[in-house]
Amino acid sequence: MAHVLGQNQYGKAENRIVRVYRDSTRHEIKDLNVSVSLQGDFEDVHLTGSNANCLPTDTTKNTVYAFAKEYGIESAEAFGITLARHFVDNTERGVVRSARIRIEEYVWDRIKTPDNSARFIGADEVGHSFVRNGQETRTTEVVYDGETVQVISGLKDLIVMNSTNSEFWGYIKDRYTTLQEAYDRILATQVTARWKYGFSGKDGEAQPNWNRSYQHVRRHMLEAFAETYSYSLQQTLHAMGTRVLNNRAEVDEVRLELPNKHHFLVDLEPFGLKNENEVYYAADRMYGLIEGTVHREGVVPVIPVA
Numbered sequence: 140m141a142h143v144l145g146q147n148q149y150g151k152a153e154n155r156i157v158r159v160y161r162d163s164t165r166h167e168i169k170d171l172n173v174s175v176s177l178q179g180d181f182e183d184v185h186l187t188g189s190n191a192n193c194l195p196t197d198t199t200k201n202t203v204y205a206f207a208k209e210y211g212i213e214s215a216e217a218f219g220i221t222l223a224r225h226f227v228d229n230t231e232r233g234v235v236r237s238a239r240i241r242i243e244e245y246v247w248d249r250i251k252t253p254d255n256s257a258r259f260i261g262a263d264e265v266g267h268s269f270v271r272n273g274q275e276t277r278t279t280e281v282v283y284d285g286e287t288v289q290v291i292s293g294l295k296d297l298i299v300m301n302s303t304n305s306e307f308w309g310y311i312k313d314r315y316t317t318l319q320e321a322y323d324r325i326l327a328t329q330v331t332a333r334w335k336y337g338f339s340g341k342d343g344e345a346q347p348n349w350n351r352s353y354q355h356v357r358r359h360m361l362e363a364f365a366e367t368y369s370y371s372l373q374q375t376l377h378a379m380g381t382r383v384l385n386n387r388a389e390v391d392e393v394r395l396e397l398p399n400k401h402h403f404l405v406d407l408e409p410f411g412l413k414n415e416n417e418v419y420y421a422a423d424r425m426y427g428l429i430e431g432t433v434h435r436e437g438v439v440p441v442i443p444v445a
């Protein structure tokens with residue numbers, strides 16, 4: 140029986156790249172993890188041993204590093220679009236039909252110091268010293284198929300907690316229910332979010348200000364998390380997605396994955412102490428996993444369910 144080569148793609152994954160801008164003593168850095176994946180006319184490579192249509196993964200890696208120098212990294216999204224377009228539009232004989240560029244960006248803050256000696260460029264800033272922002276990783280995925288660009292950006296590992304304004308009660312109860320209803324609980328989660336831009340890369344269409352958009356989307360999610368009096372993490376998820384769509388016209392779909400990082404009240408009775416919602420055991424697993432998409436009416440959601 141004949142077998143059929145199905146979906147296939149290849150490229151170089153996890154190209155770690157740090158780009159330093161030394162235009163002044165106040166350096167800038169971009170720290171990315173870039174994964175390239177190409178789809179196209181690769182039947183022969185798999186079936187016949189001919190590599191005539193194979194752009195080596197090594198070349199895709201080199202392109203990433205060369206483009207960081209040649210074009211710079213204004214934002215992960217713009218860098219991804221430049222790379223994706225290059226692989227599809229400039230590879231010989233049009234063998235690459237679609238390119239997917241995934242980028243994780245690690246954010247660094249400047250190290251602040253009260254010292255004001257000559258080495259320091261401001262009252263409290265060292266121009267070349269950074270500390271990894273312990274918070275989230277910024278993500279983006281750019282796909283270009285020769286016609287349309289699709290940009291899905293996001294973040295992961297943004298850890299947030301409300302120490303009150305969260306309840307959970309009124310749920311289904313059956314013979315296996317042991318959960319106590321909660322009228323004042325901790326709500327904590329580690330946000331993974333992805334949002335799709337309306338941008339499609341048409342001729343003359345301006346790119347959104349990706350960095351600004353990221354900051355605003357992040358802020359709206361945080362504000363919605365903080366300001367929502369929550370009766371479930373599901374409700375908070377919906378509030379976060381809605382807040383982004385209400386405030387950012389350039390975004391038309393938001394997908395959130397929110398692990399419910401459970402905090403259990405510790406029984407202090409054995410020690411003759413009363414626990415008035417003050418001492419918790421923070422469990423790292425298992426966790427409830429709340430996931431959902433919020434999108435504009437009429438928009439067909441495309442962000443893949445993980």
Ligand SMILES: O=c1[nH]c(=O)c2[nH]c(=O)[nH]c2[nH]1
Binds near residue numbers: 318370371427
């Ligand atoms: O916000 C919550 N949603 C749930 O679906 C759920 N289930 C559960 O046990 N605790 C919680 N909390």
